[in-house]
C-alpha cells in the first residue's frame with residue numbers, strides 16, 4: 001500500500017515532465033500582438049508583432065510574414081498591396097529577425113479596425129502558420145478644450161466609433177460632474193464619432209480634459225482658468241460710491257448750517273440787549 005503510493009507519485013511526476021516537454025514545445029512558438037492601440041489622426045503608428053520561440057527551438061527558414069487589415073474586404077498591408085504601397089514599412093528589414101512590427105504612416109479614420117499578424121514558420125519540430133491575437137487600432141483627432149460662454153467649459157474630440165472611448169474633465173485632480181455630454185455617431189456618413197463634454201467653471205485653477213480607453217489615458221488637454229480679478233470688482237464699487245456721493249443733494253446743503261447758526265447767534269446778541277433795555281425801562285417806570 002505504502003510502496004504503491006510512492007510508485008504512483010513517481011509515475012505521475014514523470015508523466016508531467018514528459019507531457020510538458022511534448023505539449024510545451026508545440027504551444028511555446030507564439031506570435032504576440034498587443035490587443036489595442038491608438039493613433040493620432042495623420043500620425044504614424046507602429047503595429048507591433050513578435051515571434052517568440054522556446055530557447056531550444058530554431059527556425060530552419062526565415063519566417064514568412066503577412067499583415068492584414070480585417071475589414072469587409074480584407075486588405076493586405078504586407079507583402080505590400082497597391083493600396084498600402086507608400087504607407088507601410090517593416091521596422092526591421094532583416095528577414096531572420098523575430099521582430100515583425102510594421103509602421104503604418106498617416107493614420108486615417110478608415111484605418112480604424114483590427115489587424116492580424118500571421119507567420120509561416122518551419123522549425124525542426126513543425127511547419128505551420130502562426131497567428132497573433134489581433135490588434136484593434138483606434139484613431140483620435142486633436143482635442144479642443146475652451147470656454148463656450150462665461151460659465152461653461154467644453155471639451156470636444158473626434159474619435160473612432162467605439163463605446164470604450166470616454167471623455168472626462170478634471171479640476172485640480174478630481175473628476176467634475178458633467179453638465180452636458182454628447183456622443184454623435186448616428187451620422188452614418190461620418191467615419192468617426194464626436195465626443196463632447198462640458199462642465200460649469202466655478203473656481204480658478206487647472207482644468208484637464210482626458211480621453212480614456214477603459215483605464216488607459218490616450219490624450220489630454222489642459223485649460224487654466226483665471227476667475228475675473230477681484231481688483232476690477234473693487235474699482236466698480238469705488239465708481240459706485242464716487243457717483244453716489246456727488247449726486248446726493250444733502251451733501252451740499254449740509255455745508256451751510258454752521259454759518260446760519262453763527263448768524264442767528266450774532267442776531268440774538270442785540271435782540272437780548274434790546275430786550276434787557278426795554279425790561280429795565282419798563283421796571284423803572286413803576
Ligand SMILES: *[C@@H]1O[C@H](CO)[C@@H](O)[C@H](O)[C@H]1NC(C)=O
Nearest residue numbers: 030031032033131132133134
Ligand atoms: C491569445 O488569446 C487567447 C484567448 O484569449 C489567450 O489564451 C492567449 O494567451 C493569447 N495569446 C497571446 C500570445 O497573447
Ligand SMILES: *[C@@H]1O[C@H](CO)[C@@H](O)[C@H](O)[C@H]1NC(C)=O
Nearest residue numbers: 048049050091092099100101
Ligand atoms: C521591434 O522594433 C521596433 C523598431 O526598432 C522597436 O520599437 C520595438 O520595440 C521592437 N519590438 C520588440 C518586441 O523588440
Ligand SMILES: *[C@@H]1O[C@H](CO)[C@@H](O)[C@H](O)[C@H]1NC(C)=O
Nearest residue numbers: 148149150151152179180198
Ligand atoms: C452658457 O450656456 C449654457 C448652455 O448653453 C446656458 O444654459 C447658460 O445660461 C449660458 N450662460 C451664460 C452666462 O450665457
Ligand SMILES: *[C@@H]1O[C@H](CO)[C@@H](O)[C@H](O)[C@H]1NC(C)=O
Nearest residue numbers: 232233234235236237238239
Ligand atoms: C469708473 O469710472 C470711470 C469714469 O467714469 C470709468 O472710465 C471706468 O471705466 C470706471 N471703472 C469701472 C470699473 O467701471
